Amino acid sequence: MSVKDVYDYTDKLKNQLIKDKKVLEISKEFLKITENAERMKFVEKLLIEYRLMAEDMKVKSCKSNATSELHRKKGNEFYTEKKFLDAMESYNKSLCFAESGSDNIGIAYANRSAVYFETQLYSKCLENIQLAKDNNYPMKNMGKLDKRKNLCLELIKTDHDAKNANDPVRGKYFKLNQKLNKKLPFLAECLEVKSNDTFGRYIVTKKALAPGDIVCIEEPFSTFLLPNCSYKYCANCLNDNSLDLIACQQCTSTLFCSDDCAKIGYEKFHKYECGIIDELNFLGTKILRLALRTFFEAFYVCNQNLNELKALMKENEGSTATIFDFDDPFDKKNILQAIDALAMNSGRDQSDLFQRSGIVAIMCNLYLKFTPLKDILPTEADEDFFRCFIFKQTQIAACNYHGLYNGVVKLMEICDDPGYGSGSFPFCSLINHSCAPNLVRLNLGPKNFIVINRPIPAGGQLFDNYGFHHCLETFEQRQLGLLNQYRFKCSCEACEGKFALYNDLSHVDRNFYDIYGGDIEKLMHFDFERAIEKFESYCLYLKKYDKYYPCYEISSLQECLLQALKMFSSSKSKMQLCIR
Incomplete structure (x- = not known):
């Protein structure tokens, strides 16, 4: 075995x-x-x-220039194919395995600078050029590096480095848009904890909430970065920093x-x-x-x-x-x-x-x-x-404990994406499960953002989803999964009402396709302008037609809302690495 x-x-x-x-x-x-x-x-x-x-110790990797060069070669293949995010991950692996004092360190930084140049992240390009020079980059190739540096400086002068500026979209959409709790300013004032025999401790709202409302931005007490993401995120703060990371000098799988x-x-x-x-x-x-x-x-x-x-x-x-x-x-x-x-x-x-x-x-x-x-x-x-x-x-x-996730996934399909980490959140842990949740959780680095995606009346309970959604799994699958993993029998509205799977949901709006047809595909292809243009419309539609839930239109626009928010949560620099 x-x-x-x-x-x-x-x-x-x-x-x-x-x-x-x-x-x-x-x-x-x-x-x-x-x-x-x-x-x-x-x-x-x-x-x-x-x-x-x-x-x-049965498993231990050591610094190795040979391994570093293999990862660099793989990164070069990704670079040629313009798969820049994959290229950056490979160059970071090359950096981690490079032996102390070797020119492989300088070459890894130089290769990263090439990716930043191609993706118009000129400030990061210049920083990595300097790191390459400071870390034994081969003199015979220095001319190529200087040429890239001079081009960067010229492009910055002509204001082509605007994409390095702080992203105003993230600032607009990812902030609490409700009155703040004076004692707990990372929460909306309307939220309170209650307790009874049926639900244990749970969270309710004292005022009506609408789709698009952000009611919580919680920092974790502790975090853990998944090993398969260790070359893409900081091990400490879990931010990606556009993959501009510093390798641990001792081990081969930790960056900051x-x-x-x-x-x-x-x-x-x-x-x-x-x-x-x-x-x-x-x-x-x-x-x-x-x-x-x-x-x-x-x-x-x-x-x-x-x-x-x-x-x-x-x-x-x-x-x-x-x-x-x-x-x-x-x-x-x-x-x-x-x-x-x-x-x-x-x-x-x-x-x-x-x-x-x-x-x-x-x-x-x-x-x-x-x-x-x-x-x-x-x-x-x-x-x-x-x-x-x-x-x-x-x-x-x-x-x-909560998983930390980002990125865009396929419409209404079960996704095996494990995310990039986990965190312990004392507030979010008080929110109960429903197979038809009225909120979604998104992450910026290690932070948990709670966004309402269905209208919640005053006095109503907030419901998260623990990984068993009526659109994705049958009643029997959800009951068995929740019982095995969480030791409870679910009696949410979806289970009591035997809500249908996504593809079997009823259609209620004959004009839906004329207005929103093709939106999800556009959002999945990083159509940023579409997301900005339609975001408010998604929220209004979800509020107006909630009385028909469950239906195909509401579930589709819940996914559109989620995809738009995921795009807004990604830094522009990370998006550039993904889409170019």
């Missing part, structure tokens, strides 16, 4: 126990254990016994957008991850990696003082506080307490606890055995605290 991630080790353990006919015996012993720390020690002992616990982000990222988390980054990328899942990042963020906001963090978590035991309950919602210790008090995924059986104990034990062992973390956890009690913190966060994560 090949190993794909950390779960495969616990699956191997289960299979071995079955083979040895020890399942019943082990299950009885495990059932007697009531403390998570002891559960993890019990499973860890079994993993060691069956030689499934890492004794050394600036020296400041590199310094902060190293101090917060990368000094613990750098030496094991390839193993983490190989074994770790999104939930585990973000749970670990949440610990490092918590440790950092507690002044890297373990006793201070322990005391804070002890004080928060049993808390049900939300972000609304704290006097200073921008104090990261308060945000940590709100995250720690989020509802955990209940209803998990002993098999799940056994597996969770195993995967957390394996990941924590990596840090305790191979990183500087062992120096700040000197006692067994300290190690137990670390493991239990991660264990609890994995329980919280299943219902409360």
Whole structure:
């Protein structure tokens, strides 16, 4: 059995126990254990016994000029095909693998400058030309670089660098357009949290909201960048910076957008991850990696003082506080307490606890055995605290961590795009699910923006979608998926009313195609002018015809609204890399 991630080790353990006919015996012993720390020690002992616990690093990439040159060659192929976004990713890989002091570093920067020149990002072109010169760019090719520099300077003089200016469209559409909550200025004042036996804690609006209203812009407490996006985004702030990134000098898969982000990222988390980054990328899942990042963020906001963090978590035991309950919602210790008090995924059986104990034990062992973390956890009690913190966060994560997404996807099709990262958001985690949601979440870097896409009356509840939409999946598929992943039976309006799939929805407006026909295809081909021209019209239509929901027209324009917002959320420079 090949190993794909950390779960495969616990699956191997289960299979071995079955083979040895020890399942019943082990299950009885495990059932007697009531403390998570002891559960993890019990499973860890079994993993060691069956030689499934890492004794050394199995995956580790080193700086290599040969590998750097392979990525550069691939980037050149993309460049020739005018696939500039792919070219930039390959050049960043080349930069990451280049050995210290080699001319491969300078050549990678020079190649990036060529992409920026072609996409009319002249300021970035000049910056990368200088970086190339500062990093051993071959003298024999310097004339070509100087020629590009001179052309850039001329084009900037003639004001052809306007596309490097700040994007006014993003500023217009991505801001709170409701009266602000004085205490929580990242939220609309009309939002409040309520609680009952049916919904638990949930969010309602005190005033009517309309499609296009932006009611929340929330920063995460902690974030994690997916490994397959590590050459396109800053590992610390998760902004793409038009892929103008700085490589870590030690590992081969971490980049930052600036020296400041590199310094902060190293101090917060990368000094613990750098030496094991390839193993983490190989074994770790999104939930585990973000749970670990949440610990490092918590440790950092507690002044890297373990006793201070322990005391804070002890004080928060049993808390049900939300972000609304704290006097200073921008104090990261308060945000940590709100995250720690989020509802955990209940209803998990002993098999799940056994597996969770195993995967957390394996990941924590990596840090305790191979990183500087062992120096700040000197006692067994300290190690137990670390493991239990991660264990609890994995329980919280299943219902409360949010994926970070961008880009344009196909109309009303299930998309396997995993996004570019994950984040922990104490407010957004209070919003319940519906298979017919009345809002969409979008991301700028790590921020969560909540945009209303159906009218919500005063007193109405806000509903997000947890990945099971009536347009995309049948009633039976949604019920099974939500039960397996989130442990609840959905009774939203779409499930109660047996709403149809997108292609089976009724048509209610015979004039729809004359006005909006072809819009989605144009938006998917980055028709920026169309998006600006029609955006207000989409919002008005969604409000006017909501009484006919569910119908083909509303679902189509909800998608148009989403695609337009995704375009507005992308920086113009990123768009230029995509479309040229």
